[in-house]
Amino acid sequence: MLQALIFDVDGTLADTESAHRAAFNLAFAEEGLDWVWDEALYTELLNVSGGKERILHYWKSTRPGMVELAGDGLRDTIARLHEHKTAAYEGMVNDGQVELRPGVLDLIMAAQQAGLALAIATTTSPVNIAALLRKAMGTDWRSYFGVVEDASTAPVKKPHPQVYLQTLQRMGRDASQCLAIEDSANGLQAACAAGLATLITPNRFTAHHSFDAALHVVPDLQGVTVAHLQAWHADRV
Numbered sequence: 060m061l062q063a064l065i066f067d068v069d070g071t072l073a074d075t076e077s078a079h080r081a082a083f084n085l086a087f088a089e090e091g092l093d094w095v096w097d098e099a100l101y102t103e104l105l106n107v108s109g110g111k112e113r114i115l116h117y118w119k120s121t122r123p124g125m126v127e128l129a130g131d132g133l134r135d136t137i138a139r140l141h142e143h144k145t146a147a148y149e150g151m152v153n154d155g156q157v158e159l160r161p162g163v164l165d166l167i168m169a170a171q172q173a174g175l176a177l178a179i180a181t182t183t184s185p186v187n188i189a190a191l192l193r194k195a196m197g198t199d200w201r202s203y204f205g206v207v208e209d210a211s212t213a214p215v216k217k218p219h220p221q222v223y224l225q226t227l228q229r230m231g232r233d234a235s236q237c238l239a240i241e242d243s244a245n246g247l248q249a250a251c252a253a254g255l256a257t258l259i260t261p262n263r264f265t266a267h268h269s270f271d272a273a274l275h276v277v278p279d280l281q282g283v284t285v286a287h288l289q290a291w292h293a294d295r296v
């Protein structure tokens with residue numbers, strides 16, 4: 060019996076990655092780096108979850124054989140870049156540049172009405188979640204979600220299942236009672252590894268990903284009701 064929904068954030072609750080990409084590029088320019096992540100490159104880099112991990116991965120790709128030496132300040136530079144990026148992203152969200160995807164708010168409200176428990180399991184930073192949901196749902200957004208697990212509480216990023224395992228554990232629920240809602244292959248892999256049936260709502264950054272392991276794939280949550288979720292969940296093997 061479906062008792063809980065666990066939402067991913069980036070790409071699922073909202074199409075956030077264009078704003079993230081712009082924020083990364085602003086931070087690189089601020090640091091005086093000539094790095095520019097265009098959409099094609101960023102689509103590839105999204106295979107690496109986590110902004111800091113993504114920067115390190117890119118940096119290493121530009122300097123093959125690069126090794127981190129103790130005290131070389133690599134981590135500090137990445138932390139500074141990511142801090143500036145997060146501030147820029149938060150500003151974009153506060154300026155209304157990022158909206159929830161169609162059907163998301165209606166489903167959250169309907170699910171709460173139907174007595175489903177709601178949670179968030181994301182690899183993004185807590186600042187980003189708060190900015191997005193405060194803008195979209197108001198200052199009491201946190202009251203809708205019993206559990207929020209993010210980059211600050213689950214440092215091992217998707218496709219590792221840590222964030223979902225911790226979410227289930229804190230919810231005190233078995234994966235069989237829950238449904239994950241995701242947008243990407245990494246997210247699907249993480250949710251499945253935690254034993255979760257997963258609904259996928261792809262976006263233009265993830266439409267080319269393989270979603271064979273998904274319970275169901277829909278273009279977005281527009282018109283998706285709690286009854287749909289309950290029926291799809293009941294049909295899972």
Ligand code: XBP
Nearest residue numbers: 068069079108109110181182183184
């Ligand atoms: C998507 C991510 C995040 C964002 C950038 O998270 O992998 O890294 O791209 O946000 P989700 P940060 O699990 O919500 O799809 O820079 O804060 O990591």
Ligand code: MG
Nearest residue numbers: 067069070242
């Ligand atoms: Mg996502």
